[in-house]
Amino acid sequence: MTINPTSIDAMLSERYKPDEPGAAVIVCQEGAIVFRKGYGLANLELNVPIEPHMVFRIGSVTKQFTAVAILLLYEEGKLDLQEPLERFLPDYPTRGKTITVEHLLTHSSGIRSYTDMPEWMPLMRKDLKVEELIALFKDQPMDFEPGERWQYNNSGYILLGAILEKVSGITVQRRFSPVEVDVKTDKPLPAERQAIELEASALERYAGKYELAPGVVFTILFREGKGFAQMTGQPEIEIFAEKPGWFFAKVVDAQIEIKEDDLGAVSGLVIHQGGNDLPAKKVG
Numbered sequence: 001m002t003i004n005p006t007s008i009d010a011m012l013s014e015r016y017k018p019d020e021p022g023a024a025v026i027v028c029q030e031g032a033i034v035f036r037k038g039y040g041l042a043n044l045e046l047n048v049p050i051e052p053h054m055v056f057r058i059g060s061v062t063k064q065f066t067a068v069a070i071l072l073l074y075e076e077g078k079l080d081l082q083e084p085l086e087r088f089l090p091d092y093p094t095r096g097k098t099i100t101v102e103h104l105l106t107h108s109s110g111i112r113s114y115t116d117m118p119e120w121m122p123l124m125r126k127d128l129k130v131e132e133l134i135a136l137f138k139d140q141p142m143d144f145e146p147g148e149r150w151q152y153n154n155s156g157y158i159l160l161g162a163i164l165e166k167v168s169g170i171t172v173q174r175r176f177s178p179v180e181v182d183v184k185t186d187k188p189l190p191a192e193r194q195a196i197e198l199e200a201s202a203l204e205r206y207a208g209k210y211e212l213a214p215g216v217v218f219t220i221l222f223r224e225g226k227g228f229a230q231m232t233g234q235p236e237i238e239i240f241a242e243k244p245g246w247f248f249a250k251v252v253d254a255q256i257e258i259k260e261d262d263l264g265a266v267s268g269l270v271i272h273q274g275g276n277d278l279p280a281k282k283v284g
Helices: 005-015 059-075 101-105 118-123 130-137 155-168 178-185 200-206
Strands: 023-029 032-039 041-043 208-213 216-223 226-231 237-243 246-249 254-260 266-273 276-282
Touching: 005 023, 005 032, 059 101, 059 155, 101 155, 118 130, 130 155, 200 216, 208 266, 216 266, 226 246
Parallel strands: none
Antiparallel strands: 023 032, 208 216, 208 276, 216 226, 226 237, 237 246, 246 254, 254 266, 266 276
């Protein structure tokens, strides 16, 4: 079968308008990339176009990787699908119920899904650890008896991730070889960014308001030793210092570079996101 990139481009250009939300598209044939392009906008407010290399939050698509990782452990004889949850997480309160690995895999555990809880909404943009997520729902009442019926459940897959880490000693991200991912995507995995602590006096130099465009202000502030950033009309997110004058976010793939003038005073910043560089002037 011959793939016609021109036909693909024409079809997607009609579907995704340049001034609307879009998509990054890749088409592979026999292990080779034959088409790769971005369509539409990644950020409507700042008019940032989608580039083909941009990173997207893929949500529950990660469940299939978690499930395969668990089944690989089963094939290796390191766990059994009928084993109870408490064998791996002895402190989890099962209330005398037998909740198996299979129940978690098949959305039939009866455990309350944390995304159905009102407490989850204010937390959904925070970068929570696995144990913090589990603490959010573990004391909630069961929705039904394990195995009684099917009900889509996000809590079950958080627990499967914890089981994976406990049994294998690695996270689901590392269960799949970075070399294999590199071959399939034609792009190496980025190194994980490491946060450092800066003196309070250094942090205060960077605090303030930065204008990206008329009416669009990017605010940086610090509270109790933690950094936060907020764009006009958007929620506040936590930022982390990677080095003096350079910060990064965890909830989105974005970095903030602080700019100084010839006298060493902070004059502005540049937001690096999705292959784009967005300059802003300090205004307050």
